[in-house]
Amino acid sequence: MTQENNNEAIKFYVNIIESPSDRDIYFGRSEGSLIQQAVNLNGIPCSVRCAISKDAFVFALTHDLPQVIKSYDDRAPVLHISAHGFPEGIQLSNGEQITWAELKEILTPLSEALKGNLLICMSCCSGVAACRMAMNIDDTEAPFFAVIGHPAEPEWPETAVAYATFYHLVAKGRHIDEAVKAMQIASDNYGFQIITAQTAKQAYLDALKEMADENIPATLENQLQLQPPSPLAKTFIHT
DSSP: OOOOSGGGSOOEEEEEEEOOOHHHHHHTOOHHHHHHHHHHHTTOOEEEEEOOSHHHHHHIIIIIHHHHHHHTTTSEEEEEEESEEETTEEEOTTSOEEEHHHHHHHHHHHHHHTTTOOEEEEESTTGGGGGGGGOOTTOSSOSOSEEEEOSSOOOHHHHHHHHHHHHHHHHTTOOHHHHHHHHHHHHTOTTOEEEEHHHHHHHHHHHHHHOOOTTHHHHHHHHHHTSOOOGGGGOSOOO
């Protein structure tokens, strides 16, 4: 799929679920609002939900997001999650945690309905670890097309600038992998990366053949960082 100009740019929308820390709330910082403004300037639909508890977060994914999808059935969906992250999952404003296994259980039916075309942007520490959701040899369907995130602890301004850049360039017709490289440059943080579900699962299968490690997913993250972007990252459309 060629995307040389704005007329050929992928049509997409962004659904942001934000769970700010107490510090963010105190200082009035909202990544969701910032990203929404940047995305709207490009004429891209964007919705923001603030979920401070697990119940609210699950409701946003199981009720609000499907409703948004129905409203924009001619656009590719992007789920943007902004929260505190750690290698095993995310932590919400009230301290409740959601593991990758729990998030996978919620997202898999949605991804199946979307025929695997769900792009997830994780704006949090250890966000790229969300690729673990695809590391199950028994799964026939992945809970996402690809994950964009960071393996370490990017600073708040870095993530905001990085994702604003990413959405701007995709809206202008740039390929996803090119937009990820640009978000690295714009934020001056080269840890941001994209990992497709196919790449994550294959890396896991390869590791199973070579290692007898009880914590294989954790050891895979450094390996995945060294791999070039999958050809599937050229477009949202997973064929």
